[in-house]
Amino acid sequence: MRVTRIVDLSRPVGPGTQSYPGDRTPALEPSARLAEDGYNSSELHMSTHNGTHADAPFHFLADGARLSDLPLELFTGPAVVADVRGRGDRSPITAADLEPWRPSFARGTVVLLHTGWSAHYGTDRYFDHPYLAGDAARMLVAAGVRTIGIDAPSPDETPFAGHPGSGWDAHLAVLGANGTIIENLCGLELLDFPDPWFSAFPLRLDSGDGAPVRAVAMRWSAGG
Incomplete structure (x- = not known):
């Protein structure tokens, strides 16, 4: 088997990164310059939940991993890419909505929720994304799924601009099962091949609540 295509599903990190409400915007500045110091180096100041990143149970649970x-x-x-595009602002993605992909949900499977909301990245509407209803999150966990990704800032409704949100049901279901959530994905519309292999390894930060990832999807084929 060999990799014949790699699709980048990650947001760049820098001053242009759209941050979750209340989080700082990343600051990226030079700490050394080639002309003066003989090498280039930069300093990065950011939240562990900026950009495309992974959540750990400790993000929401005091005794979480x-x-x-x-x-x-x-x-x-x-x-498994669940195409749930076409929904309105702040609309729930229910267990019934995920039924077409249910036979593929199993332990070891990564479920990627393709809401299409990455098209609104950089605008306030990005925070009015569809969200994963509690019944759907619990159905995924019951099926053995422990990794969920979404092309939006959160699988739960984001509190923003007069909307208090509806709680943290999806986070608590997945992270409470010792799983992880990958947020702020992009490029899911490019996964036009069957059986993509997903990878999103996080930085090993001591904080433990979350970290940036380089999320990609790969196409494998037989051959030398």
Whole structure:
């Protein structure tokens, strides 16, 4: 088997990164310059939840596993892309909506929710994304799924601009099962090939609540 295509599903990190409400915007500045110091180097100041990143149970649970405690197998595996595009602002994605893909949900499977909301990245409407209803999150966990990705800032409704949100049902279901959530994905519309292999390994930060990832999807084929 060999990789014949790699699709980048990650947002760049820098001053142009759209941050979750209340989080700082990343600051990226030079700490050394080739002309003066003989090499280039930069300093990065950011939230652990800026850009495309992984959440660990400790993000929401006081006694939850930290990122470095989670098995690396959670961050790679065969992906099921659930095409749930066409929904309105702040609309729930229910268990019934995910029924067409239910036979593929199993332990070791990564479920990627393709809402199409990455098209609104950089605008306030990005925070009015569809969200994963509690019944759908619990159905995925019951099926053995422990890794969920979404092309939006959160699988739960984001509190923003007069909307208080509806709680953290999806986070608590997945992270409460010792799983992980990959947020702010992009490019899911490019996965036009069957059986993509997903990978999103996080930085091994001591904070433990979450970390940036380089999320990609790969196409494998037989041959030398």
